[in-house]
Amino acid sequence: MSVSNLFKKSSQLFLDVIFPPYCVSCRTTGQWLCENCLNLISLVTNSFCQHCGTPLSTGHADRCQRCCTQPLKSIDGIRAAAHFEKNPIREAIHALKYENHRALPGILSQLLAEAYQRFGLKADTILPIPLHHLRHKERGYNQSELLARELGQKLGLPVNCRSLKRTRHTKVQVDLPAVERYQNVAEAFVCSDRELSDQRVLLIDDVCTTGATMDACAAALKLAGVKSVWGLALARASISS
Structure with missing residues (x-):
């Protein structure tokens, strides 16, 4: 272990003694996401669209209505580890995204690693949105990016945070209806080099709703010669409109 990593670990242990970690869901002390709450997370295991990953009603066809009429054009497929609407994953993602809980990616990335294996995904390189x-x-x-780096360590895959860039300061997707989400991120990304040419890329995001952002990223990557692009989100949210 390097001196810098040893210092970081010692500092974290000191902070944990002074400010004990507490579960971001049930607030019990001990861990940032306790074992009980981890076990309550509703995993995506079956009954989902085979293209975009949207949850489907039991007995439904293998494609959602949106993919039958207006399918995502560039991404090869999207999968998600858990259902966003079911706590405690929603609270954990909120804490990660808005409360600077930097210890959570190490815990939550295990859900991504399990989903990667569960869905039989294959990749040469991991890219964060x-x-x-x-x-x-x-x-x-x-x-x-934090989730992607932790996942890369768990899977033994390289993580590229350089080649894919967001060139426009787009509106926050959560505030937009489904149709406007596609327009909001259209041509908002660019792949800056040919480093990923002929590679299988896995895109990582915290939450996926319509898949518009991942599809826009996939379009930019394929223009740069990427062989295939799959998306993997920590959680899948329902499309409300």
């Missing part, structure tokens, strides 16, 4: 530099400056970090 990039933030625009203004939003990154405002938040101080990219939660998708």
Whole structure:
């Protein structure tokens, strides 16, 4: 272990003694996401659209209505580890995204690693969904990048945070109806080099709703010669409109 890593670990242990970690869901002390709450997370295991990953009613066809009429054009497929509407995953993602809980990616990335194996995904390189530099400056970090780096360590795959860039400061997707989400992120990304040419890329995001952002990223990557692009989100949210 390097001196810097040893210092970070010692500092974290000291902080844990002074400010004991507490579960972001049930608030019991001991861990940032306790074992009981982890076991309550509703995993995506079956009954989902085979293209975009949207949860389907039991006995439904293998494609959702949206993919039958207006399918995502560039991404090869999307999967998600859990259902966003079911606590405690929603609270954990909120804490990661808005409360700077930097210890959570190490815990939550295990759900991504299990989903990667469960769905039989194959990748050569992992890429996080990039933030625009203004939003990154405002938040101080990219939660998708933190998840991607932890996942890369667990799977033994390289993580590329350089090649895919967000070139427009888009509106926050959660505030937009489904149709406007596609327009909001259209041509908002660019792949800056040919480093990923002929590779299988796995895109990582915290939450996926319509798949518009992942599809826009996939379009930019395929223009740069990427062989295939799959998306994997920590949680899948329902499309409300």
